Ligand SMILES: *[C@@H]1O[C@H](CO)[C@@H](O)[C@H](O)[C@H]1NC(C)=O
């Protein structure tokens with residue numbers, strides 16, 4: 001990032017204008033998208049620490065700011081603001097694992113629909129030290145709704161020994177090369193985790209990839225065993241391309257295939273059958289494979305199912321011993337308050353991490369598909385991430401890394417939104433407001449950052465989360481969705497007071513050194 005112009009605002013805060021600002025495009029959905037092409041993209045750049053006694057502030061807002069950086073000074077005396085936010089670093093909560101998105105078939109096709117220069121820009125935006133430094137990528141095992149055809153890796157009927165297990169052209173020519181490029185751009189090893197939507201039709205009660213159906217037979221039986229071995233074969237095949245997996249989920253949205261006649265790929269499990277399959281098949285297979293360190297996340301379905309699902313699976317030691325975390329999705333969150341789902345689960349099973357494995361905008365039938373420049377959706381993301389993190393969640397995974405302007409491709413037309421929308425006809429991509437919501441967290445909350453306590457001098461409608469990073473610097477994230485008019489100050493006993501203002505409809509990340 002080049003810092004070209006310095007000017008001092010009346011508040012005493014120095015704003016730094018940049019040569020690589022957002023190229024805004026407003027199509028009338030509340031705010032702007034930033035337009036990027038093969039030679040140009042606004043970029044947050046590297047975010048070093050400010051000098052001792054100073055703080056950095058990054059703001060994105062409905063009025064069009066995108067990670068606009070400014071610098072300020074801690075003061076010895078209180079500024080007198082009515083709202084004082086006091087850090088309490090001795091109150092320690094969970095540590096962060098990280099943030100990311102999903103390399104679906106659709107995401108890969110969309111990225112590859114651009115020129116190679118624009119592809120590089122896009123991957124750089126997500127993964128490089130100049131971009132927002134995603135650490136996690138969810139990788140669907142075979143097809144899901146965001147594919148252009150139905151397939152698994154073992155569609156030869158009765159292939160119980162998986163002799164004909166084979167990766168497809170979507171893996172070999174699309175997802176794998178992009179994951180390798182993403183890895184090469186990333187300063188640290190990417191944490192990949194895999195999720196399967198459906199087992200091969202011949203292993204299933206309904207003989208199809210879609211609809212209501214589960215594995216034939218019982219946990220411990222040959223279908224369940226083969227389905228566990230399929231996971232190991234997947235890890236082996238990706239390993240041949242030097243892609244190793246940090247984790248796995250036990251399968252995408254098991255309730256979809258259990259309770260409903262789903263219109264796309266699904267595989268039903270109840271918490272009981274998932275528990276027994278892990279105890280008898282997946283757990284032992286993984287443990288005795290070449291990948292025993294792979295972290296296993298259960299559920300991978302809406303948090304509405306917590307804590308019940310976790311109680312069923314984790315109360316049985318034969319299953320619990322193979323499990324590391326609990327993955328969950330954000331759909332139907334309105335019906336599932338975070339304290340009685342997430343925090344309750346954390347308190348029951350503190351040794352298992354909570355991790356958000358899927359979320360997207362534009363899934364609701366009343367507000368469907370892509371909405372270029374929607375600030376409401378940026379607030380939805382930031383609100384949900386803060387709520388999750390303040391309830392013991394350790395990371396948050398967005399859904400498709402990139403979609404086209406229809407919100408696809410998706411073979412059942414289950415179109416949704418994405419932080420990056422491509423327009424191959426112009427060889428450009430649009431960075432949505434949600435991209436910047438992700439950035440306010442992913443760029444600053446390094447792995448190992450620990451959430452700490454915070455208290456307020458009065459009630460506030462600001463949504464806030466505070467962290468101490470492994471290098472002892474502090475990160476404070478503020479979301480202002482309200483109409484309340486108020487300045488605030490932050491009190492860090494080691495440094496004094498900082499004075500800030502969260503503009504209307506904004507997301508703010510503050511950063512300072514505590515050494
Ligand atoms: C790429 O975007 C930059 C900035 O908007 C613009 O100056 C340049 O002409 C664009 N390049 C192409 C090939 O359109």
Ligand SMILES: *[C@@H]1O[C@H](CO)[C@@H](O)[C@H](O)[C@H]1NC(C)=O
Pocket residue numbers: 076077
């Ligand atoms: C800070 O407060 C003290 C005591 O109220 C006062 O004497 C001092 O002048 C103040 N310092 C500044 C820089 O305002």
Ligand SMILES: *[C@@H]1O[C@H](CO)[C@@H](O)[C@H](O)[C@H]1NC(C)=O
Pocket residue numbers: 156163164
């Ligand atoms: C499955 O694999 C076997 C052994 O490699 C091979 O002979 C057979 O043709 C394959 N079948 C299909 C349907 O691909």
Ligand SMILES: *[C@@H]1O[C@H](CO)[C@@H](O)[C@H](O)[C@H]1NC(C)=O
Pocket residue numbers: 240241242
């Ligand atoms: C995998 O990595 C090793 C060691 O870094 C390298 O020698 C090998 O060529 C790589 N293989 C592939 C398929 O990229």
Ligand SMILES: *[C@@H]1O[C@H](CO)[C@@H](O)[C@H](O)[C@H]1NC(C)=O
Pocket residue numbers: 211261262263
């Ligand atoms: C399930 O839905 C499909 C269409 O997606 C329909 O053809 C089929 O009849 C339905 N099955 C049941 C049992 O409702």
Ligand SMILES: *[C@@H]1O[C@H](CO)[C@@H](O)[C@H](O)[C@H]1NC(C)=O
Pocket residue numbers: 462480481482483484485486487488500501502503504505
């Ligand atoms: C939050 O936004 C409102 C407008 O929506 C603004 O009036 C207020 O000053 C902001 N709050 C803070 C604490 O800056």
